[in-house]
Amino acid sequence: MKNIAFALALTALVPAAQAVEYTQVQADKSAIAFVYKQMGVSVDGKFKKFSSQLNFDPAKPSAAKATFDVELASVDTGAPEGDQEVAGKPWFNTKAFPTAKFVSGTVKPLGGNKYEVAGQLSIKGKTQDVVVPATFTAQGNTGVFDGSFVIRRADFSIGEGSWAKFDIVANDVQIKFRITASSK
């Protein structure tokens, strides 16, 4: 009996899931954060403002597309003087390069709720290929993407001059994201 009920529930769910395409990013339930190391100490930061376009249908992951524009001046490094500092020329130089952009390329399903999103990340006039692992969890007509990846700040000339050495602020910066999107 239980098996039949389970099978029925599955058949009821699957077509519904296939019909759902997640396109509306809910800014208030989404976050782009980062973790950097300062003399061996992990410090959390985040970006308060970003915009995005998203098309994701779990039934057709390879057709998925995502674009993120992160407003770099909205950075929260954890300290006001840090926010001011990283907006400046040696770091993001937000006057000349106000946004960081991520554009997805191929999306590879890895089985289960895991995906691998290849894409291009552009910061401060430099573009790098990145591979972003992400999980997707559907809750009704909203879905949550979670993931993290590591970039090297030197690849984007983030932190030049006296900051260029990695003894105080490490080269590796972990980018963490949680994107909540709903279907129309």
Place this chain on the structure above:
Amino acid sequence: MESAHYTGTAKALHWVMAALLFGLLALGFYMHDLPLSPEKLQLYSWHKWAGVTAFLLVLFRLLWRITHRPPALPETMPKIMQFAAHAGHLALYGLMFAIPLSGWLMSSAKGFQTVWFGVLPIPDLLDKNKELGDLLQTVHMGLNLLFVAVLLGHIGAALKHHFIDKDDILIRMAPRHAKEK
């Protein structure tokens, strides 16, 4: 009759901590106004490492003080001055305990964990909270200003005892005295 001088351990703790705390005070007052730079972050880390060290030393020192009665104050001292001396020492111990604690809490509240010598993470006792972090910064600063005031009284009193009262108050804390035991 109890010995009229402090134990070697008490003297060592006194002078090592005196040097450490003067360094910490000077570094703290110097670094907090600096513009952000790699050097500033380095100095902050060093200050926090030294602060953790001072905190551990003062814990040991409090334990030592509780288990070893210090030599009595001279009989010739007026009661009111004896009271002032005890109150001053109590204040010094209290501040030596409260100042590193407030720095530790401030670091936690500001979201910058303390990692002793970059190796041993000190647990964060508070969650990140900007308002609380700013408040604790004011507390840390205020306690240090108070500490400087009490220290000036401490040093001034020691010098008065030595040069004006001509008693052994300063000498019995001097390192060479240990050898004369």
